[in-house]
Amino acid sequence: MTDDTHLSIPGRLAALSLALVALVLLAGTLPALAAGQSEPTIALQTDPVAAGDTTAVPVVLTSAPDGLAGYQIELSLDDSAVARFENASYPDSFGLTTDPVVSSDGGAITLEAADLDGQIEPGASDVTLATVELAGVAAGETQVTVASSQVDADGGGAVEPATEPMTLSVTGDATAKTDATEAPSPADESTAASANTASAASDGDDGSGTAAGAQSTTAAEGPLPIALVLVALAAAAALAASTARRP
Template identity: 45%
Template sequence: MTTRPLVLACVVVLAACLAVAPAGGVQSEPTLTIADATLEPDGSTTVRVALDSAPNGLAGFEVRLALRSGVATVGGAEYPDRFRPTTDPDVGPDGREITIEAADLESAVGPGTTNVTLATVTVEANGTGTALLAVEAAQIDDDDGGRVDLGTAAGTIAVDAPTATPTETDRRPTTDAASGGEPPETDASGGGAVTTTGTGPGFGGLAAALALAIAALLGRRC
């Protein structure tokens, strides 16, 4: 007889929980992502810094990035035209850190905007190997004046070893020792090297005919 009120109480609590829960489920926090990049030794490239979502818009940001290896350095950054005003990128003295800062006074990034490019950072190779370009500190404010709780994802900067290029010696054809160091003769039809036999330059038949003629003359004189 006492179980019915308990069941009713559980139903009421469950209904209250469903009413409070958001319709779309639990929303994940916005993530600040640094793109990966691959470059050659002594080369440079640009790396995208992006916010995957801005649920309440974007008022401004200040982000400090750092390279965690000496295989590359940062050379500067550029902002999209929609951000005004912007602050000149501040590169650290060793080229391992950079701070980017800008505001969105014209509300170009409204609530619900996704895949927002904040800046593109120039990365220059300084060796071979890999390095992480990570977020060291970040403050992103939304249109309501609140600070956005962020997740971050570092980018991997890979500097490949140089690829060996053929030298002039590698491009020369193989020589034939039997022909005095000259490359073997090739058939014009594409059939490969031409092989010649005998010790003379190809006049064996003519020499035999001359020998027979001389023998005949001597026989007549005798």
């Protein structure tokens, strides 16, 4: 009799091949799953700002696998002589917020908010926690870092997000540049004077304050031309001679 409970050699080879294929597929899937569930990180991004200007910097939680119940974080600047915190605002998704607390030198700011209505659900990504206002003070660079953080997931579980410091670049004084742009240069003043002279010439001004048209009018209304004077004198002489010959 033949025992049907045992696979033949070809059957065993086929089963082994299927098992190897399943392992290969599983090995390729695990990294993808791990990549899809990235570690929560508090990140800040901004563009350079000019001294005297302000810039808005979003504070973002890159992922919230278990949702977000609330948070309290403190941001700090390495060099408050280059830039300083001015204020901050919160998204409408947070039902309860605390006024931002800025240190006396503008080098640190504390933010606190809670998601009372469950707006930030599990699996959310790129969650804006707040938007801080940074003012440029003097040209240079300074790092913005997360000094401390307390983040709670839905249900009260603690989240320990990684942090990414940001380098803020402050360029030259914007006010000085504006003043320099508005102040006329000697070359501009010379050009303006030349334009005024040309305009006066086109209007008939000879530079002495009297227009050429006015001179022509005066000349027409002034003494008679010499030829007319001579004709008048000759007529007067002829009239005198004719009067003298009369008896």
